[in-house]
Amino acid sequence: MNTAMKIKLTGLVTVAAITTSLAACSSNPTHATACSLPEGPNLERAISAARFDLETGCEHEFDAYFQRLLTIAEGDPKKENKASFSDFLLWSNDTGLLSKRQARELYNRYFGIKYVSLVSDYSVCAQTCPHQSDVMRDMNRELADKEQGLLKISADRLNYTRASNLYQETELVLEATCEACGPIE
Amino acid sequence: MKIATICDWKGTRNFFKQLLTGCLLLPVGAYASPTAPTIKLFPTTVLEEIKHTGNVAAEMETGLQGVISQLDEQQKLYLGSKCEGNEGDPGCERIARQLGKSYLEMLNIMADKLPEMETAVNATSSSLEKRIRKELGQKKTSWTLQELLIGAESGKSAAASQPSLRGRSGMRLSARFSQYYKLVSRSGGKNNSSLAVIASDIYLDMQETSSLIARTREEISRATLMEQLNQSFGTITPEMQEVVAGVKAILFGEELDVMPMAIPPAGPADHGYESALQM
Numbered sequence: 001m002n003t004a005m006k007i008k009l010t011g012l013v014t015v016a017a018i019t020t021s022l023a024a025c026s027s028n029p030t031h032a033t034a035c036s037l038p039e040g041p042n043l044e045r046a047i048s049a050a051r052f053d054l055e056t057g058c059e060h061e062f063d064a065y066f067q068r069l070l071t072i073a074e075g076d077p078k079k080e081n082k083a084s085f086s087d088f089l090l091w092s093n094d095t096g097l098l099s100k101r102q103a104r105e106l107y108n109r110y111f112g113i114k115y116v117s118l119v120s121d122y123s124v125c126a127q128t129c130p131h132q133s134d135v136m137r138d139m140n141r142e143l144a145d146k147e148q149g150l151l152k153i154s155a156d157r158l159n160y161t162r163a164s165n166l167y168q169e170t171e172l173v174l175e176a177t178c179e180a181c182g183p184i185e
Numbered sequence: 186m187k188i189a190t191i192c193d194w195k196g197t198r199n200f201f202k203q204l205l206t207g208c209l210l211l212p213v214g215a216y217a218s219p220t221a222p223t224i225k226l227f228p229t230t231v232l233e234e235i236k237h238t239g240n241v242a243a244e245m246e247t248g249l250q251g252v253i254s255q256l257d258e259q260q261k262l263y264l265g266s267k268c269e270g271n272e273g274d275p276g277c278e279r280i281a282r283q284l285g286k287s288y289l290e291m292l293n294i295m296a297d298k299l300p301e302m303e304t305a306v307n308a309t310s311s312s313l314e315k316r317i318r319k320e321l322g323q324k325k326t327s328w329t330l331q332e333l334l335i336g337a338e339s340g341k342s343a344a345a346s347q348p349s350l351r352g353r354s355g356m357r358l359s360a361r362f363s364q365y366y367k368l369v370s371r372s373g374g375k376n377n378s379s380l381a382v383i384a385s386d387i388y389l390d391m392q393e394t395s396s397l398i399a400r401t402r403e404e405i406s407r408a409t410l411m412e413q414l415n416q417s418f419g420t421i422t423p424e425m426q427e428v429v430a431g432v433k434a435i436l437f438g439e440e441l442d443v444m445p446m447a448i449p450p451a452g453p454a455d456h457g458y459e460s461a462l463q464m
Contacts, residue, residue, distance in 0.1 A: 079457050086460035107462035113335060114464055118327040125322035135327065156457070162335070169334045169382050173321065176385030177330075179392065180317040 035061050037068040043081060046072045047088050059097050070110070070148060077155040082111050085153075109142055110149025113163045117142045118170070125181035132178050136171060143167050224320045224333070226384040231312045235387070238305035245298040252291045259284045289412050296405045303398045310391035317388055321381060333381055 035058040038046035050065045058065070069088070073081045089103040098106070105116045117138035120127050128135055143163065150160035227235075259280060263269075268277035321330060 082458050082460065086458075086462055089462060104462045104464060107460055108464045111460065112464055114328075114331055116464070118331050120327045122326060123323050124325050124327055124330055125318065128327040129322070166331060166335055170331055172389070173330065173334065173381055173385045174327075176388045177317055177321045180314040180388065181322040182318070 037061075037064060038072065041072065041075045043069065043073050043076065043084055047084060051088075051091065054092070054097060055095060062092070062097055066106070070153060073153040074148070077151075077153055079154050079156060082149075082154045082156070085111060085149075110145050111154060112146075113159055113166060115139050115142050115163075115166070115170070124174070124177055128174065129178035129181050132174060136174070139167055139170065224380065226313075226316050226320055226380050228316070231309070231316060234305070234309040234312055238302075238309045241298070241302050241305045245294070245302055248294045248298065249291060252287055252294065256284065256287045256291070259287060285412055289409060292405055292409050292412070295401065296409075299398055299402050299405070303395065303402070306391055306395050306398065310388065310395055313384060313388040313391065317384055321385075330381075 035053055038049040038053075040046060046069055050069060054062060054065060069085070073085070086107055089098065089107050092098040093100050093103040105119075108114060108116050117135065118128075146160060146163045150156045150163060263277065263280045263284065266277060266280065268274065268280060271277050272281070325333065
């Protein structure tokens with residue numbers, strides 16, 4: 001009797017273990033297969049693949065996926081790419097991968113003319129001038145991202161030129177303004 | 186002794202390059218005067234000071250242009266007479282002395298005009314500083330500052346009215362004047378973004394000019410003495426010829442610096458895709 005009970009119990013435990021393992025496999029795909037970055041030159045197909053992966057356990061790799069999509073888009077520069085990235089980021093917000101603010105900043109960093117590096121709540125004298133060189137360095141990095149987004153991905157030379165001009169003007173005006181604000185106390 | 190003189194000439198050349206380009210910015214403010222901008226960077230007091238400084242600068246510029254042309258001619262004569270390497274030649278010595286006299290004349294004009302110039306520049310710089318600090322430094326965040334620079338229209342048609350000249354690099358003086366005039370007249374007095382840039386440009390020029398004037402005034406007495414002593418030698422060195430070439434470049438713009446990209450490529454206004462994420 002005891003032996004029969006033991007066999008039954010062992011059987012149940014085995015079944016439970018197998019079931020648990022199978023369930024784990026379906027909800028947590030292995031890293032190598034599920035989180036492989038999209039390949040190929042087709043942006044829309046790459047975005048679909050990225051969406052699937054990001055929805056099925058690879059959300060921690062969002063930055064890598066986004067960078068890969070940018071690289072793929074460089075292979076076929078056109079104005080429509082801007083809309084594709086906008087849709088992708090909106091989707092990322094809808095699915096909870098990014099906050100609205102993160103999505104907006106990411107989009108504008110690459111495809112906007114204005115510099116998200118310049119977002120601030122306080123006056124130029126109080127907040128920006130004490131970190132003028134850092135601000136300019138951040139803007140310079142953002143200009144490189146705009147070059148990728150606007151020029152290399154969207155073939156939008158006009159807006160890239162405007163972003164570049166804005167950088168130069170901001171540099172000049174900040175230099176004068178911070179000089180006028182006086183030394184940091 | 187000769188080397189000291191050469192250094193003075195070089196300093197003077199740099200001074201001219203920066204001072205004169207700065208001076209030419211001054212009338213721009215005067216043209217901007219009727220604009221009544223929303224951002225009050227150029228109130229009447231500032232404009233009056235700019236106008237006055239512009240007049241003083243123009244007087245100095247006129248006086249200096251004459252003597253610099255003379256220096257240029259004398260250098261041509263010196264080179265044309267194959268005086269290089271023939272410093273002992275009496276004719277070459279005579280030309281070198283004439284060159285030295287022109288240099289002394291230039292120093293005298295500067296010594297005469299610089300104090301007034303310095304006062305005017307400092308007053309204008311101080312007024313502009315207050316306006317920039319208040320209007321751009323204290324009333325704006327870095328985000329609203331860039332919104333101002335990019336223009337209220339979010340830049341769709343603002344590109345066409347962007348200034349076509351930026352920076353403080355040397356170029357042909359008349360051309361610089363012309364370009365700034367076009368910039369201001371094109372803005373129609375409503376382009377605050379341009380005014381912010383112009384105000385910044387003028388202010389930084391003023392700061393630099395003020396510092397140069399102070400340094401130059403300190404040097405003038407010494408330079409005059411050195412050149413007076415040098416007159417007894419009557420020689421000209423290759424370095425001095427280089428200075429004359431530099432002076433020529435300052436006046437006639439033969440040494441054009443690379444201009445920053447300021448005008449977008451010609452093309453239709455962008456009415457393309459606008460994302461819901463656009464800031």
